[in-house]
Amino acid sequence: MRRAVTENGKIARDARESIQECVSEFISFITSEASDKCVKERRKTINDDDIIWSLGTLGFEEYVEPLKIYLNNYQEGDIKGSKSSDQNGKK
Amino acid sequence: MCLLREMEDHYVHPKSKSNHGSLSGNGYEMKNPGHEVCDRDSSSESDRSHPEASAVSESSLDEHTSTQSDNDEDHGKDNQDTLKPVLSLGKEGSAFLAPKIDYNPSFAYIPYTADAYYGGVGVLTGYAPHTIVHPQQNDTTNSPVMLPAEPAEEEPIYVNAKQYHAILRRRQTRAKLEAQNKMVKGRKPYLHESRHRHAMKRARGSGGRFLNTKQQPQEQNQQYQASSGSMCSKTIGNSVISQSGPICTPSSDAAGASAASQDRGCLPSVGFRPTANFSEQGGGGSKLVVNGMQQRVSTIR
Numbered sequence: 001m002r003r004a005v006t007e008n009g010k011i012a013r014d015a016r017e018s019i020q021e022c023v024s025e026f027i028s029f030i031t032s033e034a035s036d037k038c039v040k041e042r043r044k045t046i047n048d049d050d051i052i053w054s055l056g057t058l059g060f061e062e063y064v065e066p067l068k069i070y071l072n073n074y075q076e077g078d079i080k081g082s083k084s085s086d087q088n089g090k091k
Numbered sequence: 092m093c094l095l096r097e098m099e100d101h102y103v104h105p106k107s108k109s110n111h112g113s114l115s116g117n118g119y120e121m122k123n124p125g126h127e128v129c130d131r132d133s134s135s136e137s138d139r140s141h142p143e144a145s146a147v148s149e150s151s152l153d154e155h156t157s158t159q160s161d162n163d164e165d166h167g168k169d170n171q172d173t174l175k176p177v178l179s180l181g182k183e184g185s186a187f188l189a190p191k192i193d194y195n196p197s198f199a200y201i202p203y204t205a206d207a208y209y210g211g212v213g214v215l216t217g218y219a220p221h222t223i224v225h226p227q228q229n230d231t232t233n234s235p236v237m238l239p240a241e242p243a244e245e246e247p248i249y250v251n252a253k254q255y256h257a258i259l260r261r262r263q264t265r266a267k268l269e270a271q272n273k274m275v276k277g278r279k280p281y282l283h284e285s286r287h288r289h290a291m292k293r294a295r296g297s298g299g300r301f302l303n304t305k306q307q308p309q310e311q312n313q314q315y316q317a318s319s320g321s322m323c324s325k326t327i328g329n330s331v332i333s334q335s336g337p338i339c340t341p342s343s344d345a346a347g348a349s350a351a352s353q354d355r356g357c358l359p360s361v362g363f364r365p366t367a368n369f370s371e372q373g374g375g376g377s378k379l380v381v382n383g384m385q386q387r388v389s390t391i392r
Contacts, residue, residue, distance in 0.1 A: 025261075029258075033257050058251075
């Protein structure tokens with residue numbers, strides 16, 4: 001949330017909690033759609049394609065392409081992360 | 092008169108929902124007759140929807156009563172079938188879901204979630220319709236669908252037609268969880284203060300993993316499992332916390348109050364078990380599971 005606020009801005013605790021609840025609800029919203037698809041296909045494991053498909057089904061098509069890119073970066077980072085010698089300044 | 096209209100809307104929607112349980116495409120069709128919108132699918136599918144449309148158009152109490160009873164039976168069956176697998180699959184599903192959502196700044200689309208969350212309250216206004224209506228991805232213009240209002244509410248809310256069934260399903264799931272009083276919130280982020288501080292001191296790489304490790308990620312996970320439970324869970328939790336650093340939404344939690352960090356960091360004590368289950372997938376897989384387990388387990392307990 002800090003990225004969307006000016007540097008000297010502050011975020012109230014209530015706002016943080018509200019955003020947290022909204023994000024959790026959104027995750028459950030997407031997950032239930034993906035889970036519904038898995039139930040129909042007699043599968044027990046929800047994979048990344050199911051999540052991206054459910055986003056498209058629920059009207060978030062704009063997110064499909066960026067998320068595929070992030071997914072590839074994440075999978076690559078999974079291998080590179082442990083070998084990288086540079087440290088992220090934010091942490 | 093208003094009450095009758097509300098009741099009519101309330102009767103029609105379980106029908107469409109049960110149809111959605113049987114066939115997703117059919118579910119999309121069933122929305123239109125319920126709201127007196129022309130059906131644009133193929134002729135065979137439109138034939139199915141015609142009786143429903145006629146039943147709705149008649150608008151007699153007897154018809155609605157009989158229709159309601161039939162739909163109640165189907166609705167109950169579909170509901171039972173869908174809800175239990177949802178709960179069981181949610182653990183794995185959430186695992187795969189969380190990192191991707193975190194990577195992409197979903198701030199712009201939070202209103203949709205808010206609408207789903209506050210749908211019953213009737214506070215928010217409807218959203219502009221999207222271009223595509225049918226699963227076949229036609230370019231037909233979409234009209235907003237009227238969402239059934241709670242008995243206490245006076246005005247209906249218009250939502251995206253694609254999200255209609257999902258919103259109804261989420262409402263039922265939330266009601267069920269509240270009835271079972273399983274909306275547990277927050278867990279202790281770590282068990283030992285000294286170990287937590289030590290982990291926070293360690294250097295971390297670009298992906299949030301600990302540096303100074305000469306072995307491969309899988310071997311690293313094996314080491315974690317071999318060590319004590321608290322050690323393993325603590326390490327996983329901390330790495331997950333650090334991973335969320337660059338993310339928009341969780342970064343406020345990381346930088347915010349201790350309560351927020353506790354909510355974000357409640358992974359360790361929960362995460363150990365899924366790690367053992369998914370160790371075959373390697374480091375990334377384990378963390379995916381850890382992230383997911385937080386959401387699902389906290390709701391179940």
